[in-house]
Amino acid sequence: MKKSVWFVVLTMLLVSGCVQQNKTVASKFDERLTEGNPTEMNISELTDFTWDKAFLFEPYTPEESMNDRLGVNYKDKSKISIRDDIFLLVFMADGKVVQYAELARAKNNFSIGMKKYLTPSDDQLLIVQ
Secondary structure: HHHHHHHHHHHHHHOOOEEEEEEHHHHHHHHHHOOOOEEEEHHHHHOOOOOEEEEEOOOOOHHHHHHHHOOOOOOOOHHHHHHOOOOEEEEEEOEEEEEEEEOOOOOOOEOOOOOOOEOOOOOEEEEEE
């Protein structure tokens, strides 16, 4: 019985810590920014995984605010609450955070307009220079 309980606890810990940074999305994003001066970008063109919502967080966003918007308890590995050099794009599928991408701020700011989040069919990220 004890082994079963420990197995369940260990499995839950491993599953909850499986959110990975997607450096490929960030790299593709940076490539497109250097190809010209785009004013918008479709996020679904940069992803090769399943997602149904993507939330954009600005520099210095507190983790509590992120959790409120996401509707889940998310442990932010990027530490955006103390950073001004990135925007954070957090992808969700089936109500769970599945991946995140750190978008280098450099010379640009990013926005999703008045939307709460992006979806694969409405995935336009605005680039403000």
